[in-house]
Amino acid sequence: MKKQVLLSVFQFIFLFICLRIEAQTCDPNGSIQGITPPPGQCNQENNAVCCVEGEVYTTYACSPPVSNNTPAILTINSFQGGDGGGPSKCDNQYHSDYQPVVALSTGWFSQSSRCNKFININGNGNNVTALVVDECDSQLGCDAEHAYQPPCGSSIVDASKAVWTALGVPESEQGELDITWSDVN
Secondary structure (H helix, E strand, O other), X not given: OHXXXXXXXXXXXXXXXXXXXXXXXXXXXXXXXXXXXXOOOOOOHHHOOOOOOOOEEXXXXXXXXXXXXXXXXXXXXXXXXXXXXXXXXXXXXXXXXXXXXXXXXXXXXXXXXXXXXXXXXXXXXXXEEEEEEEEEOOOOOOOHHHOOOOOOOOOEEXXXXXXXXXXXXXXXXXXXXXXXXXXXX
């Protein structure tokens, strides 16, 4: 009897852990078919990638849960009206590459709830505080509004050059970097 109770408790704990892990994932919610951008319409500043005709790009409506140490991929973007497309979603303005500003994947952007709030970014042995000014769209892309770039992944922090500089990443190595981030309280 004691063994059965212990086994049932173990099974319950195992099931709880499995469900908790499953609840923390962010599965794709669709895809977008790539198109060939009109000549000169895909800005490849900062080594931005253009959509490719016939390529299928995964879309996400969510991002992994935010913690005090949220894993993400840092990418580089110009918020001056360059490779990122239009003005920032939070304030409809462009921002200098010398300001530490970021765009967050759709789920983390959370319908603008992080607009004009600060996040802490840790990477390359350094940290920096940056202002959230835009969404790195994880649901749409491959169109004029998105500078003919594919949708962002579910765990992207798209950052200005100022963020990369503050993290001490040489310009020749800027592009993608594994980082962690958290909200500033």
